[in-house]
Amino acid sequence: MEDILRLERVSKVYKPNIRALEDISFRVAKGEFIFITGPSGSGKSTLLNLIFRAEKPTSGEIFFEGRPLSSFSRKEIPYLRRKIGFVFQDFKLLENRTVFENVAISLEIQDIPEGEIKYRVLKILKRLGLEGKESQLVRQLSGGEKQRVALARAVINRPRLLLADEPTGNLDARRTEEVMEIFEDLNAEGTTIILATHDQSLFVDSHRRVLVLDEGRLLNP
Amino acid sequence: MRKLFSRAAKEFRTTPGTYIAATLIIALGLTVFSFFGLMYFNLIHFTEQIARELVLNVYLAPKTDPVITQKLINEIEKNQLVAQVSFVPSTKVLEELKHLFEDQELVKDIKPDFLPPVLLVSFKDPFLALNKLKDFSEYLSQKKGVLKVQFAQSWLVKLANIKKFLEIFSVSGLFLVGLATIFVISLVVRLSLAQRQKELEVLSLVGATPGFIQNPLIFLSGLQGLLASGISLTLVYFLKTYLDKAIKGFFPGFTGSLLFWEKWQLISLTLGVVLLCVTASYGASRRYLRY
Incomplete structure (x- = not known):
């Protein structure tokens, strides 16, 4: 299968x-769902940041859909980021804005008509179990709800690649299961997913590929 | 353009208090700068005005032939440094004397014919003419019909020094006030954007282009600069109008009103402030974008 992402001797x-x-x-092949795991400080977040082009590697090259990110x-970076969704570990939500505004922001920047924005936002919020919360300020939400708002914002743009950094870190077991089901659904719809987590229970019984990082090195390339 | 206006309006609605406060602070800084600038400018102008009052007095012999007088006037007027020559006849001189003396007994027996008529010579720039005045007065004193030539050289020298001092003082003073104003304006714009740091970062992370993020901010900053300039210059104008009334008659040489900025100076000042706000906003917002 065709690669969506390729990393060649990347160091930071x-x-x-x-x-x-x-x-x-x-x-990473198109449509694949992989896990990156490792202890805290092993470099998982750094790796995702490099793929998202939030940081630049010190050496090596990352290719997205065959094109080197350094080029x-x-x-062009904003247009690259519209193809890559990112669920940040710290959510990166605007606390004083409503749930609707936080999710709609990804569409507003593309000058999508208001009517379409409203339709798509409400649809994704419903899918993620946030129906009725659209007018609520993000600061009033629980950790789990914030996580789902962050996920909604990341996937509303129908990204080709979805990066998630510890997306279940703030969730209880039931919410974790729900969020993982959403990831599975998105993957089934064709979205490539790279999920960084230190929680082994998320992948221990799955058939997904798992990359293990330790002190910045990949143990199973 | 419509989208820019609507995004700028949305941006303003996010933190209206910050924008209003920042505009007022910019206006205050600019008011201090433009007020002191105007005052320095007026002091220099005032000194020049006083110097112009210290004219060259050319006393003519009583009953001088009007033809000779006119010839002399024409010759003086030919000098490029001369602004104006006024002829004061003996009768007018006597009137002036009567005004000066309270005891009219002292002047009642003086006949106009006894008094010399005077030519009052004023110069375009008395300070520029200062070095040439002595030679010019000596040259005039040798002319036919001229009794004596007088001018207040020592006063003119003193005034020239005062003007020089004021110029140095103005340049250094305005430089410092200008620097402080630039610092205040840039800092205020930067601080108002620092509040939005997280939002700008999020926007850049979800794929907003730099133009989408920065254009409304830069537009609003430019508008802030324009508004602040308007507020500040209106304030300074009212202050100037008040001072005109308050100091009227304080100084013998001061007859008219204080000078205000000319149109080109107002436009330059406003454009300068707008440019400064826009640059500060561009620089600050660029710092918070993550590309």
Whole structure:
């Protein structure tokens, strides 16, 4: 199957000399659902940030749909990010805005007509169990609800690749199961998913590929 | 353009208090700058005005032939430094004397014919003419019909020094006030955007283009600059009008009203502030974008 993502000998070193990632190479096929796991500080978040082009690798190259990320200009990066959804570990939601506004933001930036925005936002909120919460301020939501708002914002754009950084970190067992079902559904619809987690129970019984990171190195390339 | 207006309006509605406060702070900083600038400018102008009052007095012999007087006037007027030559006849001189003396007994026996008529010579720029005045007065004193030439050289020198001092003081003072104003404006714009740091970061992470994020912010900052300039210059104009009334008659040389900024100066000042706000907004918002 065709690759959507390819990493070739990617390393990331933070100043003064902190090696966050070292010589990482792997491929992700279109429609695949993979897990990246490892203890805290192993480099999972850094790896996702590099794929999302929120940071640049110190060396090596990342290819998205065959094109090296280093070749994207500053002006092209927003268009790249519209193809990649990201569920951040800290949600990155606007606390003083409503649930609707937080989700709609991904569509508003593309000048999509208001009517269509409303339809799509309400549809995704319903799917994620947030129906009726659209007018509520994000700061009034529970951790689990915030997680689902972040997920709604990430997937409303129908991204080709979805990155999720510890998406179940703040959820109880029941909510975790619900969120994982949503990921499975999205994947079934064709979205490629890379999910970073330290929670082994999420993948232990699954048939998904698991990449293990430890101290910035990939243990099972 | 319609989209830009609507996004800017939405942006304003997010934090109206911050925008209003920032505009008022910018207006205040600008008011201080433009007020002191105007005052320095007026002080220099006032000094020049006083210097112009210190004219060259050319005393003519009583009963000088009007033809000779006119010839002399024409010759003086030919000098490029001269702004105006006024002829004061003996009768007018006597009237002035009567005004000066309270005891009219002292002047009652003076006949106009006894008094010399005077030519009052004023210069376009007395300070520029200062070095040439002595030679010019000596040259005039040798002319036919001229009794004596007088001018207040020592006063003119003193005024020239005062003007020089004021110019140095103005340049350095305005430089400092200008720097402070630039600092205040940039800081206010930056701080008002710092409040939005998270939002700008989120927008850039969900795929908004730099233009989508920055254009409404830059537009609003430009509008802030325009509004602040309007408020500030209106304030300074009212202050100037008040001062005109308050200091009227304080100084003997001061007859008219204080000068206000000319149209081109007002436009330059406004454009400068708008440009400063726009640049500060662009720089600050760019810092918070994650590309």
